[in-house]
Amino acid sequence: MSDNVFVGAGQWLTDSAHWSGTDGVPARLLEHLGYTVLTVVIAAAIALPLGLWIGHTGRLRGLAVALTGSLRALPTLGLLTLVVLWVGIGLTGPILALVVLSVPPLLAGAYAGLESVDRHTIDAARGLGFTEWQVLTRVEIPLALPLIVGGFRSAVLQVVSTATVAAYIGLGGLGTYLIEGVQIRDYPMTLAGSLVVVVLALVLDAGFALAQRSAARS
Amino acid sequence: MIEFRSVSKTFADGTTAVRDFSLVLPSRTTTVFVGSSGCGKTTLLRMVNRLVEPSSGQVLIDDVDVATRNPVELRRSIGYVMQHAGLLPHRRVVDNVAVPLRLAGVGRSEATSRALAALETVGLDPALARRYPRQLSGGQQQRVGVARGLVADPNILLMDEPFGAVDPIVRDDLQQELLRLQRELDKTIVFVTHDIDEAFLLGDQVVILRRGGEVAQVGTPAEILADPADDFVRTFVGLDKARRTLHVEERAGARIVVDGDGRPAGVLGPA
Amino acid sequence: MSWLDANLGRIGDLALTHLWLSVLPVVLGLLVAVPVGWWAQRHPRLGGVLLGSGSILYTLPSLPLLTIIPVILGTSILDPLNVVVVLSLYAVALLLRTAADAFAQLPREVVDAADATGHSTWQRALRVELPLAGPVLLAGVRVVSVSTVSLVTVGALIGVSNLGSLFTEGFQRNYTFEIVTGLVAVVLLALLLDGLWVLLGRLLLPWARTERSAA
Ligand SMILES: Nc1ncnc2c1ncn2[C@@H]1O[C@H](COP(=O)(O)OP(=O)(O)O)[C@@H](O)[C@H]1O
Ligand SMILES: [Mg+2]
Numbered sequence: 001m002s003d004n005v006f007v008g009a010g011q012w013l014t015d016s017a018h019w020s021g022t023d024g025v026p027a028r029l030l031e032h033l034g035y036t037v038l039t040v041v042i043a044a045a046i047a048l049p050l051g052l053w054i055g056h057t058g059r060l061r062g063l064a065v066a067l068t069g070s071l072r073a074l075p076t077l078g079l080l081t082l083v084v085l086w087v088g089i090g091l092t093g094p095i096l097a098l099v100v101l102s103v104p105p106l107l108a109g110a111y112a113g114l115e116s117v118d119r120h121t122i123d124a125a126r127g128l129g130f131t132e133w134q135v136l137t138r139v140e141i142p143l144a145l146p147l148i149v150g151g152f153r154s155a156v157l158q159v160v161s162t163a164t165v166a167a168y169i170g171l172g173g174l175g176t177y178l179i180e181g182v183q184i185r186d187y188p189m190t191l192a193g194s195l196v197v198v199v200l201a202l203v204l205d206a207g208f209a210l211a212q213r214s215a216a217r218s
Numbered sequence: 219m220i221e222f223r224s225v226s227k228t229f230a231d232g233t234t235a236v237r238d239f240s241l242v243l244p245s246r247t248t249t250v251f252v253g254s255s256g257c258g259k260t261t262l263l264r265m266v267n268r269l270v271e272p273s274s275g276q277v278l279i280d281d282v283d284v285a286t287r288n289p290v291e292l293r294r295s296i297g298y299v300m301q302h303a304g305l306l307p308h309r310r311v312v313d314n315v316a317v318p319l320r321l322a323g324v325g326r327s328e329a330t331s332r333a334l335a336a337l338e339t340v341g342l343d344p345a346l347a348r349r350y351p352r353q354l355s356g357g358q359q360q361r362v363g364v365a366r367g368l369v370a371d372p373n374i375l376l377m378d379e380p381f382g383a384v385d386p387i388v389r390d391d392l393q394q395e396l397l398r399l400q401r402e403l404d405k406t407i408v409f410v411t412h413d414i415d416e417a418f419l420l421g422d423q424v425v426i427l428r429r430g431g432e433v434a435q436v437g438t439p440a441e442i443l444a445d446p447a448d449d450f451v452r453t454f455v456g457l458d459k460a461r462r463t464l465h466v467e468e469r470a471g472a473r474i475v476v477d478g479d480g481r482p483a484g485v486l487g488p489a
Numbered sequence: 490m491s492w493l494d495a496n497l498g499r500i501g502d503l504a505l506t507h508l509w510l511s512v513l514p515v516v517l518g519l520l521v522a523v524p525v526g527w528w529a530q531r532h533p534r535l536g537g538v539l540l541g542s543g544s545i546l547y548t549l550p551s552l553p554l555l556t557i558i559p560v561i562l563g564t565s566i567l568d569p570l571n572v573v574v575v576l577s578l579y580a581v582a583l584l585l586r587t588a589a590d591a592f593a594q595l596p597r598e599v600v601d602a603a604d605a606t607g608h609s610t611w612q613r614a615l616r617v618e619l620p621l622a623g624p625v626l627l628a629g630v631r632v633v634s635v636s637t638v639s640l641v642t643v644g645a646l647i648g649v650s651n652l653g654s655l656f657t658e659g660f661q662r663n664y665t666f667e668i669v670t671g672l673v674a675v676v677l678l679a680l681l682l683d684g685l686w687v688l689l690g691r692l693l694l695p696w697a698r699t700e701r702s703a704a
Contacts, residue, residue, distance in 0.1 A: 073679040078642060084660070085663060168646055182566065
């Protein structure tokens with residue numbers, strides 16, 4: 001049976017009918033990427049200022065560590081279903097849940113990044129007459145960039161993965177093929193959808209690996 | 219008897235630590251390698267139990283090339299006391315001492331009682347036996363290291379600056395302890411130090427080393443003091459310093475020993 | 490509350506299933522990652538490749554992996570074995586890095602002391618390196634354990650019963666209380682397992698807790 005599923009998935013993926021229309025792969029892929037970008041942008045707007053502030057001042061660090069640690073224990077599926085029952089069907093609920101899940105890696109990347117900067121370098125910058133704002137923007141952030149980008153890398157991969165699960169609560173995106181495939185026992189479609197998500201994750205991860213390397217070099 | 223035959227050691231990074239070193243270390247005596255840091259003392263010592271393999275030349279124990287022996291078995295037959303005690307942090311003190319016995323296949327209860335006896339031999343309070351090494355002071359850890367080196371009753375004991383990291387009073391104590399032990403146990407001891415006073419105190423044979431494991435002089439402490447081979451040795455043993463150039467003076471009707479600065483250093487005892 | 494009374498037995502069953510679906514991958518992951526990580530740290534070149542593939546494995550999203558594995562293994566998609574395999578892969582991926590780091594950061598002089606006292610390679614690995622790597626391994630295991638408990642719930646989407654089933658059922662029946670019950674149960678289970686790992690650590694690594702005394 002497994003050979004059949006593989007062959008079926010190959011046929012599904014090469015069938016041009018699956019590459020057009022609102023349920024086609026390109027549309028679903030765009031949808032998936034759209035949710036990912038939307039989520040990460042909102043999460044970054046919250047997590048980056050907070051993380052930079054924690055890293056720069058060293059305040060509330062214990063709280064941030066405890067928070068990021070305990071959020072790991074929260075099951076994504078539970079959070080997604082709960083939020084939808086509270087907020088109702090639509091975009092708001094799922095995006096809210098995805099934002100909650102992608103804040104911790106971004107936060108950790110930001111404060112750990114700033115903490116990794118050599119104290120002597122910062123003292124030297126202060127000694128040269130940099131204001132606190134200049135210390136942050138011209139010294140700390142550039143030096144912390146590889147770890148900050150690393151935070152984005154984790155957050156994006158986390159959202160790509162969780163958005164797949166969110167198809168269960170009607171978010172759409174590439175997860176639709178998986179969830180529907182399981183429900184109607186169309187396993188070739190499930191496998192095809194899974195392979196597309198896996199390729200997407202690998203491509204994004206490779207892209208971030210390159211970005212991280214160039215951030216470390218500059 | 220331990221014999222070094224034209225031994226050289228060049229490390230992978232190109233550092234030559236020992237160049238063409240030859241020496242015989244008689245059995246049941248203490249030979250001390252003394253020299254400043256980096257002159258190759260540790261490298262020489264570690265070639266005896268094959269923690270370092272010579273690049274050329276041989277090390278022989280009782281005329282058998284150590285290279286022909288299984289390194290693990292060789293190490294089990296030789297006691298090794300390390301510079302910073304080198305205790306295993308996850309074993310209690312008594313279990314640390316018992317390690318060589320356990321590796322040799324001695325049963326747990328016999329190993330423990332022999333380890334406790336060894337701790338007593340080196341003068342460590344038995345109440346400390348159940349502690350972990352990090353709960354001990356540096357001097358206490360050093361004693362544990364010596365006990366571990368002795369516990370399996372090896373014929374050969376290698377000691378690498380064993381008292382280097384402890385304060386002078388504890389160091390005096392440990393040195394006296396070692397002298398007493400050596401009178402009782404009669405081991406072949408190879409002792410490494412950078413302290414010439416320690417070398418003269420403990421060594422039957424003292425080997426003064428220059429950089430690259432080059433021998434500056436070999437002899438008993440008396441031979442070296444009486445007839446230093448060259449200016450390097452003269453400086454190294456401190457003969458250019460007032461502290462070592464003693465003479466006898468009559469003062470207030472008594473004969474006392476005075477150093478080069480005229481400071482009284484002691485009296486002449488009965489011959 | 491009457492729902493809770495009526496379903497307590499079933500929740501208990503789901504929790505038990507959830508428990509072994511979580512514990513098995515962590516234990517399997519540890520059993521694979523420790524020897525491989527030890528080896529990787531001794532062979533930097535091939536080991537680096539291995540660690541790299543481990544981190545790629547970790548980027549693969551869970552739900553897709555849960556549907557790909559049965560095709561590769563030839564198991565039914567409803568088979569709990571799929572969940573165990575996928576989560577074991579994640580556990581290996583994470584713990585491999587932890588183990589390699591744990592072995593790489595062992596104090597040089599202690600490893601040297603092990604050699605000098607005549608430990609063979611195996612004796613050194615089992616009696617000295619493994620216990621000394623213990624605290625770092627334990628920290629890694631605790632992280633993996635918590636995230637594994639949470640990841641098991643995704644299995645409910647492909648029909649593998651566990652506490653995550655309370656989410657899918659509660660969602661379908663529009664019953665918030667069931668979902669909240671599931672969330673609480675999952676978090677409690679994660680805390681319970683974490684506590685057990687900490688306890689195991691205290692039993693196996695008593696020396697790691699001793700403070701340096703000022704003797
Ligand atoms: N494993 C090694 N690799 C490279 N160089 C080494 C190694 N061990 C020792 N050396 C070098 O060899 C020389 C002698 O070292 P060592 O025998 O430790 O000297 P000592 O014990 O007299 O201080 C030093 O220059 C040291 O840096
Ligand atoms: Mg040395």
